[in-house]
Amino acid sequence: MDKKEFGDRLKNLRLSSGLDWDTILIRMSERGFKIARPTIYGYEHGRAYPDPDAFLALCEIYGCKDVFSEFGVHLSKSDGYEDITLFEDEYSPENWAMIKNFLALVPPKSKQ
Secondary structure, eight states, X not given: OOHHHHHHHHHHHHHHHXXXXXXXXXXHHHTXXXXXXXXXXXXXXXXXXXXXXXXXXXXXXHTOOXXXXXXXXXXXXXXXXXXXXXXXGGSOHHHHHHHHHHHHHSXXXXXX
């Protein structure tokens, strides 16, 4: 999924939740994220991906319970994420699943 499509889905989640940017910024701040309107704009317009923690917070604010269905990701059991254990104890099972889903959405950066 490219940044534009990812951003469109984030925007649709926000709109379907009935929340405006100012409310999102307040709720993100309550969760310890100091971001500005241009940051949310950038996410929604495909200029940048949020980091995994910000993505989890946005999903929580928007009421997104199933990242797979919301973002149209279908991973097979051989995706390799079952082997990831680093930091696993720091997140709830639901949040850990969302992190792994997010990682599947973001294409790896090319090493140059």
